[in-house]
Amino acid sequence: MIQHLSSADYKHMLWKNGAGYTIELARSEGSSLESFDWRISMADVKTSGEFSKFEGMQRYLTVLEGQDILLNIDHQVKHLQYLESIKFSGDSQVSCELPNGKIRDFNLIYDAKKFHADYEWMFESAASEITSSADLIFVFNQSLEPLEVKINESIFYLEHQESLIIKDQNCLKSIVFGKQNKKQVCAIQLTKI
Numbered sequence: 001m002i003q004h005l006s007s008a009d010y011k012h013m014l015w016k017n018g019a020g021y022t023i024e025l026a027r028s029e030g031s032s033l034e035s036f037d038w039r040i041s042m043a044d045v046k047t048s049g050e051f052s053k054f055e056g057m058q059r060y061l062t063v064l065e066g067q068d069i070l071l072n073i074d075h076q077v078k079h080l081q082y083l084e085s086i087k088f089s090g091d092s093q094v095s096c097e098l099p100n101g102k103i104r105d106f107n108l109i110y111d112a113k114k115f116h117a118d119y120e121w122m123f124e125s126a127a128s129e130i131t132s133s134a135d136l137i138f139v140f141n142q143s144l145e146p147l148e149v150k151i152n153e154s155i156f157y158l159e160h161q162e163s164l165i166i167k168d169q170n171c172l173k174s175i176v177f178g179k180q181n182k183k184q185v186c187a188i189q190l191t192k193i
Helices: none
Strands: 002-005 011-014 021-027 038-045 058-065 068-073 076-081 085-089 094-097 103-110 115-122 128-132 136-141 147-151 154-158 163-167 173-177 185-192
Touching (some): 021 163
Antiparallel strands (some): 002 163, 058 085, 136 185
16 A cells, blocks of 8 residues: 655644644554554654653654754753754753754654664655665655655655655565655655564
8 A cells, every 4th residue: 555645634633742833744553652563753843842752762853944953852951953964862961951942853652662773765766766674664855845755666746745655565666766856755664673
């Protein structure tokens, strides 16, 4: 099954700690923030403060819009700039500061006891290909220009911040990302353990 998702398909929801809003792109199941196996989202971070905890999970975070963010993760400060990523535990004590104003970030939260995650950003302008037998593949286009994505024999065009979700296909999949001057695309592969 392949789904092409646009902003009309995304859900706006309150953060777990109630301090802001998340745009949920996709999740494994349900609507509770207490029980899911994986979740992909964007969050608009407008003020400094504490992050929600997601016990037992692993997290990836990438700065999508805005200049930068200072993350204090278990008393170690990490400075992330535009399109830089970090992986950390959902059990960690995390707070942030915004030295240059608000940002939007992109997030993967997943249960590492159930899934192995491959989280990769691609920036090369040439056409590129990945071959995967993952249980779920999620493609997110951050490029300002439409991105051509060919999956086996099907072709899709993703606008800025649109995505594709490919799941429940246990066969080997070829995914080709078309040539693009300023390509900014994330490919997430989740494989059941």
